Amino acid sequence: MADLPAAIPELVARFGPHLHSSPPGGWAANGDPDRLVKTHCCFCGQQCGIQLKVRDNKVVGFEPWEEFPFNRGKLCPKGVKRYLQNEHPDRLLTPLERRAGAGFAPIGWDAALDRTASEMRRIQQAYGPDAFAIFGGASFTNERAYVLGKFARVALRTANIDYNGRLCMVSAGAASKKILGIDRSANPWNDITKADVVLVAGANIAECAPITTDYLWQARERGAKIIVMDPRLTPIARTADLFIPVRPGGDIGVFNGMLHVMIARGWIDSAFIDAHTTGWAAVEACVRNYPPERAAQIAGVPASLIEKAAALWGPARTSFILHARGIEHHSKGVDNCMAAINLAVATGRIGREGCGYAMITGQGNGQGAREQGQKSEQLPGARDIDDPKHRQEIAAVWGVPEPSIPHKGLTVVPMIEAIHDGRIKGLLSFCFNPAVSLPDGNYVRRAFEKLEFFGVADFFLSETARYADVVFPVALMEEDEGTTTSVEGRVIHHRQAVNPPGEARQDWKLVCALADRLGAGDKFRFQSAREIFDELRLASRGGIADYYGITYERIDNEFGVFWPCPSDGHPGTPRLYEGGRFAHDDGRAHFQAVDWRPAAEEPDLEYPIILTTGRVVSQYLSGTQTRRIGGLVNQCPQPRCEMHPRLAAELGVGDADFVRIESRRGQIVVRAQIVKTIRPDTIFVPYHWPLDRSPNNCTIRAIDPVSNIPEFKICAVRVTKTVAPSDPIAALAPEAGGIR
Amino acid sequence: MSELAFFIDYSRCIGCQACVQACEECDTHRGRSMIHLETIQRRETVQTAPQVCMHCEDPICAQVCPADAIKKTSDGVVQSSLKPRCIGCSNCVLACPFGVPKYFGDIDQMMKCDLCYDRTSIGKRPMCATVCPSQALSYTTLEEIERSRDGVPSNVWRFGHEVVRTKVFVVLPRQAPAVHVDVLRGDGSVAHAGGRVDDVAEMLNG
Numbered sequence: 001m002a003d004l005p006a007a008i009p010e011l012v013a014r015f016g017p018h019l020h021s022s023p024p025g026g027w028a029a030n031g032d033p034d035r036l037v038k039t040h041c042c043f044c045g046q047q048c049g050i051q052l053k054v055r056d057n058k059v060v061g062f063e064p065w066e067e068f069p070f071n072r073g074k075l076c077p078k079g080v081k082r083y084l085q086n087e088h089p090d091r092l093l094t095p096l097e098r099r100a101g102a103g104f105a106p107i108g109w110d111a112a113l114d115r116t117a118s119e120m121r122r123i124q125q126a127y128g129p130d131a132f133a134i135f136g137g138a139s140f141t142n143e144r145a146y147v148l149g150k151f152a153r154v155a156l157r158t159a160n161i162d163y164n165g166r167l168c169m170v171s172a173g174a175a176s177k178k179i180l181g182i183d184r185s186a187n188p189w190n191d192i193t194k195a196d197v198v199l200v201a202g203a204n205i206a207e208c209a210p211i212t213t214d215y216l217w218q219a220r221e222r223g224a225k226i227i228v229m230d231p232r233l234t235p236i237a238r239t240a241d242l243f244i245p246v247r248p249g250g251d252i253g254v255f256n257g258m259l260h261v262m263i264a265r266g267w268i269d270s271a272f273i274d275a276h277t278t279g280w281a282a283v284e285a286c287v288r289n290y291p292p293e294r295a296a297q298i299a300g301v302p303a304s305l306i307e308k309a310a311a312l313w314g315p316a317r318t319s320f321i322l323h324a325r326g327i328e329h330h331s332k333g334v335d336n337c338m339a340a341i342n343l344a345v346a347t348g349r350i351g352r353e354g355c356g357y358a359m360i361t362g363q364g365n366g367q368g369a370r371e372q373g374q375k376s377e378q379l380p381g382a383r384d385i386d387d388p389k390h391r392q393e394i395a396a397v398w399g400v401p402e403p404s405i406p407h408k409g410l411t412v413v414p415m416i417e418a419i420h421d422g423r424i425k426g427l428l429s430f431c432f433n434p435a436v437s438l439p440d441g442n443y444v445r446r447a448f449e450k451l452e453f454f455g456v457a458d459f460f461l462s463e464t465a466r467y468a469d470v471v472f473p474v475a476l477m478e479e480d481e482g483t484t485t486s487v488e489g490r491v492i493h494h495r496q497a498v499n500p501p502g503e504a505r506q507d508w509k510l511v512c513a514l515a516d517r518l519g520a521g522d523k524f525r526f527q528s529a530r531e532i533f534d535e536l537r538l539a540s541r542g543g544i545a546d547y548y549g550i551t552y553e554r555i556d557n558e559f560g561v562f563w564p565c566p567s568d569g570h571p572g573t574p575r576l577y578e579g580g581r582f583a584h585d586d587g588r589a590h591f592q593a594v595d596w597r598p599a600a601e602e603p604d605l606e607y608p609i610i611l612t613t614g615r616v617v618s619q620y621l622s623g624t625q626t627r628r629i630g631g632l633v634n635q636c637p638q639p640r641c642e643m644h645p646r647l648a649a650e651l652g653v654g655d656a657d658f659v660r661i662e663s664r665r666g667q668i669v670v671r672a673q674i675v676k677t678i679r680p681d682t683i684f685v686p687y688h689w690p691l692d693r694s695p696n697n698c699t700i701r702a703i704d705p706v707s708n709i710p711e712f713k714i715c716a717v718r719v720t721k722t723v724a725p726s727d728p729i730a731a732l733a734p735e736a737g738g739i740r
Numbered sequence: 741m742s743e744l745a746f747f748i749d750y751s752r753c754i755g756c757q758a759c760v761q762a763c764e765e766c767d768t769h770r771g772r773s774m775i776h777l778e779t780i781q782r783r784e785t786v787q788t789a790p791q792v793c794m795h796c797e798d799p800i801c802a803q804v805c806p807a808d809a810i811k812k813t814s815d816g817v818v819q820s821s822l823k824p825r826c827i828g829c830s831n832c833v834l835a836c837p838f839g840v841p842k843y844f845g846d847i848d849q850m851m852k853c854d855l856c857y858d859r860t861s862i863g864k865r866p867m868c869a870t871v872c873p874s875q876a877l878s879y880t881t882l883e884e885i886e887r888s889r890d891g892v893p894s895n896v897w898r899f900g901h902e903v904v905r906t907k908v909f910v911v912l913p914r915q916a917p918a919v920h921v922d923v924l925r926g927d928g929s930v931a932h933a934g935g936r937v938d939d940v941a942e943m944l945n946g
Contacts, residue, residue, distance in 0.1 A: 015751050027771030064870045073873040077761040107767050175840060206754035210873035217874060221890045233938055235754035235786045245940045392773035617756045645783070646941050655783070675941040677786055 003231040003449060004466055006103035007581035008691070009728050012736045014103060016090035017459035019621075019735060021630025023085045024058045031055065037497040038065055040484065041079040043212055043620045044137065045361030046070065046211050047486040048079055049559075052478055052497045059086035059478055064144075069559050070189065070486065076210035077618050085476055086498060090460050090628055092473035093502025104461075104471065109503060112470050113510075116428065117517035119453035119469075120156060123426040129157050131407070132175035132453075133424045136163035136374035137431025138363035139621075140507070141482025141494060142398050142547075143532040145365070146380060147508045147524070148359035148430060148541070151375025152406075154398055155520035158423060159409030162376040164432045165414040169366045170375075171333030172323065172359035178334070178343045178351075178592055180357075180576070181427060181583025184367065184489045185384060187320070187356030188562070188574040193218040194354030196318035197225045197312050201251060201340055202326015202713075207617035209324070209360045209487070224580035225312045229254055231612055232642070242308050245499035245679050247253055248612045248714040251327045255339035257295025257306040257314060257699025259287045259346060267314025272348025276580035279591035283342055286310040286593035298596050300679070313343065318354035325362060325614070329712040331702045335594040345589045351526045363621070364477070368485030372536060377408045380536060382519050382544020390543070398523060411708040413438065413701060419447040420533035428455040430474075430507055433622035435463040436690045439699035439710040442666045457507055459518055462624040462738075463690045473504040480506040481529040484556065488574070490560035508532060541566070544583070599714040600702030603681070607716035608662060608679045609647070611684040613695045614713075627688065627735040639689050639736035640673035641719070644680040648672065653721050658739075660722040661685065663715055666697030669725050669739065683719060687712070691737035692729050694707035746855060747893060748790060749911035752876035755779065755788030759868035761879055766867050767858055769820075774842065774853040774926075775868050790877055792868065793818060793840045793853035795907035796895075801832035801841055801852075816859055816907045819849040819931055836898055843872040855907075876921060885911065894919060 003010065003726050023029070032051035049068025053061040062083050064073030084568045085091075096104035123132045136145060139459040152161035173183035180186065192198060192215040202708070205212045211428035216236060228237040229244045229251060237243040246254055262268055263284060270323030273280045296303035313319060321344050323438045327336040341357055351357035361367050373380040373394075380397075383390035385408050410418055416438065418424040435739055438444045446455055448467035450507055456468040479500040485491045500506065508526065515524040526532045530552060540563075541548040549565040550572070562572040582589040618635035620626045627633060641659055643651075653659055655674045660667055661683070670685060670693060678684055686694040700715040724730075725739060757777055775838040776791040799818045809900040810832060812818045821832070821841075828848040841852040856866035860879075864870075865878040869879035878885075878946035885893050891911040897904040897919045910919060937943070 022771060064865075064867075066865075066870065073865070073870045074873050074875070075758055075762070076756055076873050077758045080761040080765065080871060206756065206874070210754065210756050210758070213752070213754055213874040218888070221888055223890070233786060233940055235788075238938065239751055243943065245943055301944060304946055305943075307756050418792055617754075631764070635757050635761075640760055674780070675783055676941065678940055679944065680941050 005098045005100050008731060011103060011461070011466050013733055017460070017735045018090055019630040019633055020084050020090070020628055023060045023084065030590045033060060035539060036063055037495050038491055039478060039495045039497060041075065043078045044209060044366055045366045046209055046488040047364060047484055047492055048075055048211055048609045050075060050079055054497050055381055057498045059083045059182035062092070070488070070490070071211045075213050077632060077635060078620055078626060080573060081631050084629050085459070085625055086478060086501070088460070088628055089563050091504065092459060092461060092471065093504060094334060094472040094473060095503070098469045109505070112472060113517060116470055117453050117514055117684065119426055120518065123452060127425050130159045130409060131338070131424055132156060132158050132426040133160035133579055134158065135412070135427065135429035135434070136161065136369070137433045138165035138168060138366045138369040139164060139431050140365055140369050140374070141477070141480065141484055141529070142365065142368040142372050142536060143482040143529045145374045146372040147367040147511050147526070147532055149380065149396065151515050152521070153373070154400055154523050155515035155518045157404065157405035157406060159416055161374055161409060162411045162415060163369060163374045164412070165370045165375065165740045166361060166436065167437055167710060168325070168362045169359065169370060171328035171330070171630045171704055171709045172337050173370065174707040175337030175341060176359065179338055179345065179590055182576055183370070184545070184576065185358035185487060186350060186576045187358055188213050188488050191208055191354050191356050191575065192216065192322070193222070193321050195219055195224055195318045197227065197316040197319045199227045199313060199319070199321045199343070201229045201323040201358050202328070203324035204230065204234045204326070204614060205322070205360070208263055208362065208615050210617060212360065219697055227309050227312055231679045231682045242305065242312060244301055244305045244309060246297070247598045247679065248610050248682055249330060251336045252332070252339045252594060253290070253295040253298030254301070254306055254309065255343060256287045256596070257292050257299065258310040259283070259343060260290045260295065261292060261307055261310035262314040262346065263287065265268060265310070266345045267310070267347030270595065272580060273346065276582065276587070277350070277591055278449035279590045279593070280594040283591045286595060314347070316349070319347065319349045320346070320355070321357045322360055322361040326713060330714065331596055331600045331711045332339065333704045334706045334710045338479070339593040339594045342591055343427055345591060348580070351575065351580060354659050356575070357489070364511070365484035367487065367489060368483065368491065371485070371540070374412050378462045382545035383543045394540060397435045397535070406539050413703050413708060413710055416444055416447045419450055421618055425451060426453040427451055429464065430457045433462040433464045433624050435467070436622035437687070439696050439712060440665050440701040441694050441696040443701060448711050457510060457625065459504065459505065460624055460628065461546045462622070463587065473502065474510065475500040475504055477502070483533060485563065486560070489562045491547060491555060492560040493552055493562060544560045544701040562715035600711055601700050601714070603716040607718050609717050609719055611661065611663065611695065611698055612682055612684050612713050612716040613686065613687045613699060613717050614684060616686045619686070623690070633735050634644035638739060639686050639693050639695070641670050641672050642673050642675050642678050642684040643679050643719070645676060646676050646680040647683070648674045651719055651721060653719070658722045658724055660720050661717050662699055663698035663700070663717045665700065667724060668692055668695060668697050671739070683717070689737060692725070692739050693739060742879060744860070745880050746792065746866065746908040747880065747911055748792065748908065749876050749878070749889070749891060750789050751872040751891070751913070753788050753790055754874045755786065756873060758871045758873055759790055762871045763866045767855055768854070772844065772851060774851060776839065780791055790868070791838055791840060792877065792908060793855065794838050795855060797905040797907070800835050800837060804831045804835040813857070817855045819854050819857065820852050823849055826850055836903060837897070852928060890914065931944055
């Protein structure tokens with residue numbers, strides 16, 4: 001591809017983001033809905049139950065679904081307003097084709113599919129099968145993820161498929177697998193309420209997983225102590241019993257320092273360690289080097305806070321660890337998570353009521369979408385793509401020779417690098433807006449310009465889709481049927497509420513049509529999502545993430561079923577590791593000793609300030625969906641740079657002043673927000689906005705060596721006061737990347 | 741089992757505005773949110789505070805209404821102004837000790853939180869308290885609150901020497917189980933009741 005097919009303001013004028021603020025017919029159009037559809041929110045990993053009001057095949061509103069046990073009717077602002085997407089004026093209603101200099105023109109489905117399939121063939125014949133890559137997404141249902149993974153391996157036969165969960169759950173997943181044996185939260189959320197101490201590490205629960213707040217508060221009402229680690233004093237940290245304002249990247253200092261104190265004070269469960277674990281001696285030797293004073297230097301906090309944390313955590317009767325992107329988005333993200341999980345295993349407080357561990361999955365199907373085979377190293381059932389036995393099992397289900405299944409391919413960031421160096425020439429991307437969500441955004445966008453063919457499937461023309469040759473209009477969650485697997489490991493049922501608008505189609509139908517054109521149609525004769533799920537169940541059978549005993553009917557009758565659920569009569573498994581039985585072959589947990597190491601880029605004289613990124617409650621991920629909803633945009637119209645008054649004084653910056661944030665890779669201009677609730681050595685900018693408002697212009701393309709998660713949570717920047725920008729991008733509406 | 745009641749627990753609020761967004765979805769005032777969510781002093785703290793109508797036993801808004809447009813139902817819910825009577829004078833907006841009534845110029849009428857009367861009168865919970873992720877807003881029984889909460893519910897407010905009793909309860913810390921609204925200093929700054937400091941730089945000093 002080359003440059004954008006039209007100037008950005010022209011693309012924005014035609015395709016948005018525009019704000020949509022009222023239901024179909026306007027607020028005055030009252031009247032009873034034709035029906036209420038019990039389904040789930042399309043946004044984060046909590047997958048709250050919700051009822052959508054439908055009238056005349058349009059989603060016109062919502063009603064809380066109080067019976068669904070996870071959220072009992074509770075919703076965050078995104079859940080309340082998600083219904084406004086179905087009739088959004090920015091929806092893509094036909095396939096589009098790039099017209100250089102003129103933007104995009106509508107084309108028919110057959111033409112779009114034919115061109116995409118022929119480009120796939122051409123590129124693979126010219127450059128080899130792996131030169132055409134696939135991006136998937138963790139907002140995909142299990143069914144879509146399964147079909148896309150099978151498509152890559154069976155129809156396209158490329159090794160290069162990966163998904164945007166690579167930016168989300170992979171550090172937590174890898175750590176969990178290494179120590180406990182399974183990549184899933186170990187406990188259902190009810191266990192949080194029964195813990196006597198809850199450690200929240202790098203999780204802005206109030207804004208990124210709002211419904212979990214009530215679980216935390218229920219624990220607190222019972223007298224639980226709450227410990228929060230975060231560089232920012234978040235809404236849950238405000239009333240925590242202990243807030244540890246850890247330096248970005250300093251988490252291992254806190255975890256290893258706590259374990260050092262716990263060993264010294266005898267607050268570990270030696271009997272449990274002897275009976276149920278391996279590797280303890282190495283951990284003990286490792287944390288000997290983390291006395292509180294040294295640990296405190298690494299963590300950038302007073303040693304007394306680490307000692308207090310150990311004193312709260314160590315002797316507790318029951319406990320729960322929750323962590324999220326704050327400790328995971330690092331080039332040592334897996335190590336961070338392992339150091340956290342060590343704390344649960346060392347006390348033997350796991351696999352029991354009120355005792356456990358959970359990663360807070362960020363994306364809607366963050367859990368399930370990684371299990372069905374769109375993750376570069378996995379086949380369905382969370383199987384290992386390089387394990388001969390696992391390959392045989394899946395080859396048998398798919399009816400293909402085992403050697404025809406490609407091996408592990410590149411993950412997301414190395415794929416962008418492979419586009420730059422010419423190893424990948426074609427890309428078809430679903431459910432992903434890497435132009436906003438990947439680090440080192442300028443490098444990412446330049447990569448798209450180098451592709452010989454770029455196809456994008458989305459419901460809106462995302463910032464990424466602007467670079468596409470062909471754009472496919474696809475369906476929202478409420479316009480398709482399928483299952484997702486929530487943050488708890490609970491498999492739930494999204495019911496179809498309405499048909500997709502215009503010519504938009506469900507993603508899996510697009511994938512099956514492409515498979516047909518590639519000559520593999522006989523493997524993709526699915527007529528419904530249920531048929532896909534039935535094959536998925538079979539493919540997952542005997543795997544780690546075993547869905548075999550789960551059916552749509554059971555999900556509906558039981559408010560979801562927790563995997564593993566290996567047979568029809570199996571009740572599902574809300575809590576893993578009961579009785580100290582872990583998922584490794586030896587049945588034991590495998591402690592992992594981890595030493596702290598610096599970030600890929602620490603601040604220095606030239607770039608002296610730490611930039612960390614995250615979310616706000618009213619926006620979701622790259623904002624493709626939520627930057628189009630009026631009420632949500634009004635809540636936080638544009639990103640601001642949070643900085644402490646002490647840093648602001650050094651920089652001569654006042655509240656709401658414009659500041660330029662520069663790293664070695666790029667820059668943005670945003671307004672400052674001066675708050676005492678952040679470390680003075682760190683600034684924070686939320687990442688939901690594009691172009692010159694995207695802090696990912698500054699973030700670094702460093703990845704964890706095991707999980708390949710990017711280091712979104714720390715890079716070095718300098719900050720200077722500046723004047724209001726007056727360029728054409730700045731003049732756009734804030735939701736499109738402008739600034740006010 | 742006593743009747744369902746509305747409880748506000750400010751210590752639980754996370755400022756997410758789910759209440760604000762959900763309020764405007766209510767059938768009786770679609771597109772207009774009646775709830776207030778106050779960000780106290782963002783520079784100093786992330787504390788936020790939701791404010792629904794407290795439904796005073798003796799509502800001051802109704803007392804000061806020259807048009808007799810504000811009525812209380814027999815079950816103690818203070819309603820929005822009656823459209824044929826409201827003259828848009830905003831006396832109620834100025835008089836309410838909780839700052840609840842809103843004057844809407846486009847319809848020249850005061851509207852306010854009516855405890856989702858269309859929902860609560862048929863046994864449903866109010867929209868805001870149903871969706872509230874932190875349950876800073878909750879609609880349940882006094883017994884359930886006493887069973888499940890560490891704090892103490894109170895519906896008695898002391899504004900200096902004036903006592904106001906409300907249908908809506910607030911959940912207060914056990915150590916400070918009364919609301920004295922004179923904790924505001926004369927200069928308008930907030931007296932930190934618990935002496936809590938939200939300055940991360942000070943925390944790092946140990």
